[in-house]
Amino acid sequence: MDKNRLLDALAQVLENYRRCGVSQVARGSLPESAQLALERLASLSPAELSPAENASPADYSASAEGIVRGPSAESSIRAQVTADAVASGSFAAAAQQTANEQPGKWTLPVLEIAERVQQMEGLDRQIRDCRRCENIVQFRQRTVFGEGKLEPKICFMGEAPGADEDRQGRPFVGKAGQLLTKIIAAMKLTREEVYILNALKCRPPQNRTPVPEEIENCRNFVESQLEVLKPQFIVCLGAVAVRSILQSNLSIGRLRGRFHNYRGARVVVTYHPSYLLRNESAKRLVWEDMKMLMREAGLD
Numbered sequence: 001m002d003k004n005r006l007l008d009a010l011a012q013v014l015e016n017y018r019r020c021g022v023s024q025v026a027r028g029s030l031p032e033s034a035q036l037a038l039e040r041l042a043s044l045s046p047a048e049l050s051p052a053e054n055a056s057p058a059d060y061s062a063s064a065e066g067i068v069r070g071p072s073a074e075s076s077i078r079a080q081v082t083a084d085a086v087a088s089g090s091f092a093a094a095a096q097q098t099a100n101e102q103p104g105k106w107t108l109p110v111l112e113i114a115e116r117v118q119q120m121e122g123l124d125r126q127i128r129d130c131r132r133c134e135n136i137v138q139f140r141q142r143t144v145f146g147e148g149k150l151e152p153k154i155c156f157m158g159e160a161p162g163a164d165e166d167r168q169g170r171p172f173v174g175k176a177g178q179l180l181t182k183i184i185a186a187m188k189l190t191r192e193e194v195y196i197l198n199a200l201k202c203r204p205p206q207n208r209t210p211v212p213e214e215i216e217n218c219r220n221f222v223e224s225q226l227e228v229l230k231p232q233f234i235v236c237l238g239a240v241a242v243r244s245i246l247q248s249n250l251s252i253g254r255l256r257g258r259f260h261n262y263r264g265a266r267v268v269v270t271y272h273p274s275y276l277l278r279n280e281s282a283k284r285l286v287w288e289d290m291k292m293l294m295r296e297a298g299l300d
């Protein structure tokens, strides 16, 4: 049994609904694994509940009609699962499945190359005109759209442009970029064979970490780019990329080492190259993640 996986799984499902503004969900619409989790919680006797929570199974949102969510339900679920409520192996397997789920498929049809070029040019223009992040836009020199193959098997997604990228208008061309280029080369690929983009298209001043609102402001652009590209695999480099497309606040350590889903793509989560520049020992973990990707992508 892996309780942490289960906790993450439930939290992620709930977070996804919350972010979509959904406060009530018909049980039948939940992913099967989440339904299993809720059924298990609903079947608990009061004696099995954590005394601190002092809640009834109904509070765990498992009524016949639907689940009713709110902060208290979420914390109840977290507390309850921690309180040893979930013991069976099949439940752990279900949790693993839930942690990897991000509902949905690509929404646009597959586009020919010429159409992709046209769509990307349109998006690029929109991004250059965008003024949504008032604390960033006044400092930017260039927007950084992204670059690479327009029919990529793999997309690498970073955080935001740094000073070099802001000057050149290209992603990952500074120190972290050089390391990313080496990682790509170690996978026996070139930058031209993949697509490289960022969660933010403008450089936050002093390279500060983007705030959630800024990630949100740029997310439509990212989603549109990915819809056009339709990669089979997306590598999230660091927590901001994770937040942008998986909409999760979980740590890289929690999320790496397995595949997640984003619409039609399988997502690998790993550490950002800038982190590797400061933490040499994490390079081994990133290489493990890339080997996992290479095996699945038929690149090994």
Ligand code: URA
Pocket: 158, 159, 160, 161, 162, 165, 170, 171, 172, 173, 174, 176, 177, 198, 274
């Ligand atoms: N870091 C990023 O996340 N993206 C870049 O383009 C450069 C550095």
